[in-house]
Each structure stands twice: as C-alpha cells, then as structure tokens.
Amino acid sequence: MSHRPHLVFEPEIQDALSQYIVELYVDETDAQRQISEKTAIQGLPQIDLRAEEGWMLMFLTRLIQARQVVEIGTLAGYSATWIARGLPDDGKLITLELDQRHAQIARENLDANRVSHKVDILVGDAAQNLKTLNGPFDLVFIDADKEGYEVYLEWAINHVRKGGLITAHNAFQHGNIVAKMPTPHRANSAKYIDAFNRRVAADKRLLSTIIPVGDGLVAAMVL
Ligand SMILES: C[S@@+](CC[C@H](N)C(=O)[O-])C[C@H]1O[C@@H](n2cnc3c(N)ncnc32)[C@H](O)[C@@H]1O
Numbered sequence: 001m002s003h004r005p006h007l008v009f010e011p012e013i014q015d016a017l018s019q020y021i022v023e024l025y026v027d028e029t030d031a032q033r034q035i036s037e038k039t040a041i042q043g044l045p046q047i048d049l050r051a052e053e054g055w056m057l058m059f060l061t062r063l064i065q066a067r068q069v070v071e072i073g074t075l076a077g078y079s080a081t082w083i084a085r086g087l088p089d090d091g092k093l094i095t096l097e098l099d100q101r102h103a104q105i106a107r108e109n110l111d112a113n114r115v116s117h118k119v120d121i122l123v124g125d126a127a128q129n130l131k132t133l134n135g136p137f138d139l140v141f142i143d144a145d146k147e148g149y150e151v152y153l154e155w156a157i158n159h160v161r162k163g164g165l166i167t168a169h170n171a172f173q174h175g176n177i178v179a180k181m182p183t184p185h186r187a188n189s190a191k192y193i194d195a196f197n198r199r200v201a202a203d204k205r206l207l208s209t210i211i212p213v214g215d216g217l218v219a220a221m222v223l
Helices: 011-025 030-041 051-063 078-086 100-112 126-132 146-159 184-202
Strands: 068-072 092-097 119-123 137-142 160-169 206-211 217-222
Touching: 011 051, 030 051, 030 078, 030 100, 051 078, 051 137, 051 160, 051 217, 068 078, 068 126, 068 146, 078 092, 078 100, 078 137, 092 100, 092 126, 100 119, 126 146, 137 146, 146 160, 146 184, 160 184, 184 206, 184 217
Parallel strands: 068 092, 068 137, 092 119, 137 160
Antiparallel strands: 160 217, 206 217
C-alpha cells in the first residue's frame, strides 16, 4: 500500500499554486497581457493559453534550441508570441489558423509584440495546409480542433527531426479526461483527447509525458 500523501488540491490551492509559479517565474510582457485582455472585447473565445503554459512553451522552445516551429491553432496569437520569444531572431514559426478574422487579429497582435518577423500565418484548414510544409521542424505545438489531434500527430511525427518535440494543449480537458460525469459536449472533446493521449503514450517512435501545467501539456520527443 502506498504511503505517499495525496496530490489532490482544493481548487483554491490549485489556483494559488499556479499564481505562485506565475509570480516567481513568468515574465509576461504588457503587450502579451493585452492580447488576452483584448480577446474578450473583440468577441473571440477566451481559450488561449494561461501565462504559465505559455512560459513552459517558451522554455521548451529554448531548451531544445528550436529554430523552425509549427503551431496548429493561432487564435489571436498569444501562444505564438511565447514560442517566438523562445526562438532566435532568425528562427521561424509557421502558425496555422482556419478563421480569417482570428488570423487578422493575430497579425496585429504579433506586430504589437514586435515578433512578426519570426512568424508566418497560414490561413485555412490545418490538415490541408500541413501538406504544403516539408520540414524538418524542431517543434510542433497542437492547439486546434480536438477531433483533428490524431491527424496532426501523425503529420508531426513524420516532420519533426529526431530529438525534436511534439507538444499539445488541453491534455486534461479541464479534468474531463478522468471525470466520472462530464457534460455530453465535454465528454466528446475528452473522448478525442483521451484517444490522442493514449496514442502518444503507446507510440514507440516517441518518448512522452504530460507536463501538468495549466490544462496539461503533452510533450513527446521524437526518437
Ligand atoms: C484553442 S484556440 C488556439 C489558441 C492559441 N494557441 C493560443 O493559446 O493563443 C484554437 C484555434 O484553432 C482554430 N482552428 C479550429 N479548427 C481548425 C482547423 N481545422 N485548422 C486550423 N485552425 C483551426 C480556431 O479557429 C481557433 O482559433
């Protein structure tokens, strides 16, 4: 029988721990903060990364000295600014977005964050646009339609260099991945993410884990 203390925190403690990380480590710029603040006013869904998740993405980008990165799901460009901050000045992030308006707002935000020179936005369905990209890439970040995650994964495995990273947001699906009674809508998303997580875990071409920051970040190294 295990005698380890339970790692189950009350929601207030969980929030306080996230806040603790942000206060100690996360250097979010004013221009980045303004993206999140503006998305609600502009009528965009507030489903961008939390600051501590963005910081982790920047940390990983820099850790593996990534120079060529692909992101699937731009929204207003918030996560793109974090990846761009992790890239050298001549590095490149190609970010894919279905929605024309999201892409336009992202362009403005990337300009305001002075990282436009490192970022290209490809507008259209990601599954189609990925076919035009050859790589090899150092890092892929998946954060778009959940039913597409497995398709994006297969593309990423074939286009990321050995030792490179595939990352994906919402690995926990707000807890619904293990919840006994999620709402039907949430159960559907959780079903896709659960299938994705299991596929990543079982794939012998990858060495993987979920980093338990925010809503869970899958991190898979290509072997
Ligand atoms: C969760 S948001 C991305 C948030 C962003 N990564 C951030 O943290 O700032 C998902 C985005 O994926 C886009 N999207 C959904 N389906 C897509 C598809 N098939 N191809 C490309 N983008 C898609 C949505 O329009 C939305 O802007």
